[in-house]
Amino acid sequence: MFERFTDRAREVVRRARDEAGDAPVDTPHLLLAIVADPDALATRLLAQAGVPADDLRARIARQLDRTAVLGEADAAALRQIGIDLAAIEARLDESFGPGALRRPTPPPRRRGWWRRRQPNHLFAPRSRKTLELALREALHLRHRHIGTEHLLLGLLREGDGTAAQVLREAGVDLTDLRGRVEEAVRAVT
Incomplete structure (x- = not known):
């Protein structure tokens, strides 16, 4: 599938792997990597939707800090009730010091041939789904390539990951953004 990726889309995947570090690449890592290129169509469309890259980075960092200990499903369940x-974290920071809720970062692991990650472990299930949906979006639009705009469409279509949640919290209507992306893609081709 990666052979269909444009150079920019490949760079997004590489950046997402860098963002994730030793963890599997997840949807927020893909979104961070998309907005890292200010000239990409997807980044421009997000900015037009009222979400500048710096704001997205800050929102994703806060979200990743929250879900690092609890997990995404736990955080979502707590929000629903x-x-x-944020208030709980503030109280814990007051009582036990800043960052009390965060997990300590493990030391970097050495990777030899015996410790290399298998390809299916590089991506979390939602990001694998996003990449698959990006391919489907490109095929639906009758494009022979997968660009950053297709990756953004894949993130929007997946709709349940942390990246989509961050976009919703930023006030983005995912359906409206999807329409803008499709319109821009059709205008370019």
Whole structure:
């Protein structure tokens, strides 16, 4: 599938792997990597939707800090019953010091031939789904390539990951953004 990726889309995947570090690449890492290129169509469309790259980076960092200990599903369940994680984190920081809730970062692991990650472990299930959906979006648009705009469409179509949640929290209507992306892609081709 990666042979269809444009140079920019390949760079997004490489950056997403860098963002993830030793963890599997997930949807927020893909979104961070997309907005890292200010000249990409996807980044420009996000900015036009009222979400500048710096704002997205800050929102994703906060979201990743929250879900690092609890997990994405736990954080979502707590939000649904009205528990404000930010208030809890603030109280814990007051009582136990800044960053009390965060997991300590493990030391970097050495990778030899015996410790290399298998390809299916490089990507979390939602990001694998996003990449698959990006391919489907490109095929649907009758494009022979997969660009950053297709990756953004894949993130929007997946719709349940942390990246989509961050976009919703930023006030983005995912359906409207999807329409803007499709319109821009058709105008370019």
